[in-house]
Structure formats: structure tokens, C-alpha cells
Amino acid sequence: MILLKISNSSELVAAKLGGLVERMTPDFIDDSTVEDMVIKRMLETLAQEGIKGEISSIKGIEVEKQQLVLNESFKVRNHQNF
Known part of the structure; x- marks a missing residue:
């Protein structure tokens, strides 16, 4: 089993979507968004x-x-099977 923890979600959101969007979204949304992108x-x-x-x-x-x-x-x- 592999465990991956992403520690720079907010920075990734700011880089991809801009600093204004990053400041307007809570960190837990940033984490979930980045996790979904990485999983995809x-x-x-x-x-x-x-x-x-x-x-x-x-x-x-x-x-x-x-x-x-x-x-x-x-x-x-x-949770997904692949």
C-alpha cells in the first residue's frame, strides 16, 4: 500500500487558477481539488x-x-477500482 500526502495544495491552486481564487477558497477545498486532479x-x-x-x-x-x-x-x- 502506498500513502501519498500532498502538502502544497494551496500553492498549486494559486498557480493553476490564480491567487484571487486561492484566497477565496478554504484549504480543505484546495486539498480535495488537488487530490481529485492527482487521482485522475x-x-x-x-x-x-x-x-x-x-x-x-x-x-x-x-x-x-x-x-x-x-x-x-x-x-x-x-474510492475507485482501476
Whole structure:
């Protein structure tokens, strides 16, 4: 299993859509938007390589000192087979 955390969502939104849009949107929307874009590109690339599996977007999970921590707000936001 691979865990990917995107740490510069706001900067990516500002670069793609402009600083005004970034200032007007909350960070959680930026995170979700960037995650959706990354998942879409990953699915395209993995399909081209013939790789099959599952991909999920999850909120409320952290890795701290090599330990997986589930927060009370844990939620599977999106799940897809490919």
C-alpha cells in the first residue's frame, strides 16, 4: 500500500487558477481539488501501464513517527477500482 500526502495544495491552486481564487477558497477545498486532479492523472497513467488495483482519497489519517494515526474525522472521501 502506498500513502501519498500532498502538502502544497494551496500553492498549486494559486498557480493553476490564480491567487484571487486561492484566497477565496478554504484549504480543505484546495486539498480535495488537488487530490481529485492527482487521482485522475494517476488512474490514467496506471491504466496505460496495465496496472490494476484500487485508489482511495481519505481524510483524517496521519503518519506520525512511523505510526498510522486515525483521527475522529476519519472518512473515505472517494474510492475507485482501476
